Each structure stands twice: as C-alpha cells, then as structure tokens.
Amino acid sequence: MTKVALITGAARGIGLATASRFLADGWRVAMLDVLGDILAAAVAGLDRPDDTLALVADVSDPAAVQAAVRRAHARFGRIDALVNNAGIAVFKPMLDVTLEEWQRVLSxxxxxxxxxxxxxxxxxxxxxxxxxxxxxxxxxxxxxxLRVAYGTSKAALAHLTRQQAAELGEYGIRVNAVAPGPVDTAMAKAVHTREIRADYHDHIPLNRYGLERELAEAIFFLCSEKAAYITGHELAVDGGFYASGVGLPTLRKERRNT
Ligand SMILES: NC(=O)c1ccc[n+]([C@@H]2O[C@H](COP(=O)([O-])OP(=O)(O)OC[C@H]3O[C@@H](n4cnc5c(N)ncnc54)[C@H](O)[C@@H]3O)[C@@H](O)[C@H]2O)c1
Structure with a gap:
C-alpha cells in the first residue's frame, strides 16, 4: 500500500521541501497552496505526475478546504499524513498592527x-x-x-496540537507540531531585516539559519512509523534557540579574544 500525504503551503519553502522528502520515501503527495502558478511550477519541477496532485485553495476558506480534501481523497484513495504548513507572517510593532492584519494571520x-x-x-x-x-x-x-499576531497564532497552534492529540488519539491519529527556527525561505526574506538576522545569530547556539530539508526531515519523522508512540509533542528544530538564554554574544567575543 502506497502512503499518501497532504501538505499545505507546498508551493515553495519548507512545504515544498517536505513534499520532496515524502516522495523520496515512496509516498504520494497532495500539494495544496493558494498561489496557483507557483504551485503548478513546483509540481511540474518535481516531475512525478503519477504521485503528485496540485490543489489550489485557501486554508482559511472552509468550502475550499472541504473540496480540496475531497479531491485528494478521490485521487489517491487515502490520506495517511497531513502537514499543516501554510502560514503567513506580519512583523510590525504591536501598536501598528491593524485589526485586518491580526485577523488574517489568525485565520x-x-x-x-x-x-x-x-x-x-x-x-x-x-x-x-x-x-x-x-x-x-x-x-x-x-x-x-514585532510578532504580536504571528507569535500568538503559533502559540495557539501549539495548544491546538495538544487539543487535537487529546481527542484524536482514540482514532489512532497522532498530532504533533514542529517549531522551526529561522529558515531562509521567501517568508523569511520578506520579514527578516538585517537586524533581525543578527539578533537570531546572537541567540542560536548553532549560529546559523536552518535548512528547508532539515525541517522536512523532522516533519517526515513525526509522520512515520518511527514516531508511532509520539503524540501531542512540539519539536523545536531551531539550532538550540528555545533551549538557551542570555550570554552567547559574550561567550563568542571571549572565545574570539583567546
Ligand atoms: N521561514 C522561517 O523562518 C519560519 C520560521 C518559523 C516557522 N515558519 C513556518 O513554516 C511554515 C512555512 O513557511 P515558509 O518559511 O516555507 O514560508 P513560504 O512563504 O515560503 O511558504 C508558505 C507557503 O504557504 C502558502 N500559503 C500562505 N497562505 C496560504 C493560505 N491561506 N492557503 C494556502 N496556502 C497558503 C504560500 O503561498 C507559500 O507557498 C509557515 O507556517 C511558517 O510560519 C517559518
């Protein structure tokens, strides 16, 4: 039996790398995105027409979501993994964020x-x-x-993960989260200024951005049988950002001087 993954936000970045990772392991992949042209180019670039399906939909539109999932199920006959990867970022001072921006990020x-x-x-x-x-x-x-809407939406998604794990375990469905550190995708290019990039380096023990494929590996692992007893967990794939506090710039300066 060939397994099937449905990945949202799969036209580029972490979502596209994740689609490639599943395909490399013999899965079939339904790739959903709101950007139809970029999605079509991405699917064509993978060059696996029998194993891929492009679904153009907005994840915040209930009717579009239902229709897209029906199409994926009709085409492949099953869905073994769902990767909720589609996301948007607005980085702005809290007092400048409009209600519309707040609502769109949450949606x-x-x-x-x-x-x-x-x-x-x-x-x-x-x-x-x-x-x-x-x-x-x-x-x-x-x-x-700068991340009042974005950060709050992601913290809520972490809790939604646990809510979903609590209820869906009964059905044999595991639900986990992957929390990426900075990855140099189109999103990061749009919102990470030079100062933000420097700030990240100052707080990341591994002292670099993550790679799309490094995120894809963690996501694939959590969807695989190797993670059969893991549910309700949020895995930071972040070069140590979450684990560490103050002191790195000083440590690095001292080491440079010895
Ligand atoms: N890049 C980073 O530094 C970083 C860090 C932490 C978390 N993340 C998260 O990783 C995920 C992937 O981000 P990325 O960096 O690859 O960004 P990206 O912008 O390159 O890719 C996101 C994809 O989601 C799609 N998308 C956006 N809104 C959508 C909607 N309403 N419906 C369907 N598709 C939609 C976009 O068209 C795009 O193809 C996001 O959830 C993001 O918040 C990224």
Whole structure:
C-alpha cells in the first residue's frame, strides 16, 4: 500500500521541501497552496505526475478546504499524513498592527489547521490511523518583538496540537507540531531585516539559519512509523534557540579574544 500525504503551503519553502522528502520515501503527495502558478511550477519541477496532485485553495476558506480534501481523497484513495504548513507572517510593532492584519494571520495560521484537520481527520479515523504535523514557530515558544499576531497564532497552534492529540488519539491519529527556527525561505526574506538576522545569530547556539530539508526531515519523522508512540509533542528544530538564554554574544567575543 502506497502512503499518501497532504501538505499545505507546498508551493515553495519548507512545504515544498517536505513534499520532496515524502516522495523520496515512496509516498504520494497532495500539494495544496493558494498561489496557483507557483504551485503548478513546483509540481511540474518535481516531475512525478503519477504521485503528485496540485490543489489550489485557501486554508482559511472552509468550502475550499472541504473540496480540496475531497479531491485528494478521490485521487489517491487515502490520506495517511497531513502537514499543516501554510502560514503567513506580519512583523510590525504591536501598536501598528491593524485589526485586518491580526485577523488574517489568525485565520491562516490557526483557523487553517483547524479546518484542514476537521476535513482530514474523519478519513484517517475510517482508516484507523493517521499522523498530523502542525508547523508552529519558535516565535510561539518565546515571545519577541514585532510578532504580536504571528507569535500568538503559533502559540495557539501549539495548544491546538495538544487539543487535537487529546481527542484524536482514540482514532489512532497522532498530532504533533514542529517549531522551526529561522529558515531562509521567501517568508523569511520578506520579514527578516538585517537586524533581525543578527539578533537570531546572537541567540542560536548553532549560529546559523536552518535548512528547508532539515525541517522536512523532522516533519517526515513525526509522520512515520518511527514516531508511532509520539503524540501531542512540539519539536523545536531551531539550532538550540528555545533551549538557551542570555550570554552567547559574550561567550563568542571571549572565545574570539583567546
Ligand atoms: N521561514 C522561517 O523562518 C519560519 C520560521 C518559523 C516557522 N515558519 C513556518 O513554516 C511554515 C512555512 O513557511 P515558509 O518559511 O516555507 O514560508 P513560504 O512563504 O515560503 O511558504 C508558505 C507557503 O504557504 C502558502 N500559503 C500562505 N497562505 C496560504 C493560505 N491561506 N492557503 C494556502 N496556502 C497558503 C504560500 O503561498 C507559500 O507557498 C509557515 O507556517 C511558517 O510560519 C517559518
């Protein structure tokens, strides 16, 4: 039996790298994104027409989500893994964030995974098994400036992960989260200024951004049989950002001087 993954936000970045990782292991992959042209190019670039399906939909639109999940199920006959990766970021001082920006970030980053999971979980329940991974962020683990909407949406998604794990375990469905540290994707290029990049280096023991494929490995692991007893967990893939506090710039300066 060939396994099937549905990945949102799969047109580029971490989502596209994750699609490649599943395909490399022999899975079939339904790739959902709101950017139809970029998605079509990504799917064409993978050059696996029998094993891929492009789904153009907005994860915050309930009717579009239901229709996309129906199409994926009709094409592949099952869904073994759901990766709720689609997300958007607005980085702005808290007092400047508009209500519209706040609501859009919450709709995509939090309501999207809620709707996708409601649409996919009944299919997994009927199969008796499934794995869901929600892509959160280190910005939901530790508060930082400029991320009032983004960080709050990701912290809420981490809790949604635990809520989903608590209820869906009965059906053999595991639900986990991966919290990426900074990764140099289109999103990061749009919101990470030179100062933000320097700040990250000052707080990351491994002293670099993560790679898309490093995130994809962690996501794939949590969807695989190797993670069969892991549910309700949030895994930071962040070069040590979450684990560490103050002191790194001083340590590095002292080492440079010895
Ligand atoms: N890059 C980072 O530094 C970083 C850090 C922490 C968390 N993340 C998270 O990782 C995930 C992937 O981000 P990325 O860095 O690859 O960004 P990206 O912008 O390259 O990719 C995100 C994809 O999601 C799609 N998308 C956005 N809104 C959508 C919607 N409403 N419906 C369907 N698709 C939609 C976009 O079109 C895009 O293809 C996001 O959830 C993001 O918050 C990224």
């Amino acid at each position: 995509v980053n939090l309501t999207g995974p809620f709707l996708m999971t409601q649409a996919v979980a009944p299919i997994m329940r009927d199969q008796g098994a499934g794995a869901i991974v929600n892509i959160t962020s280190i910005s939901g683990l530790r508060a930082s400036t």
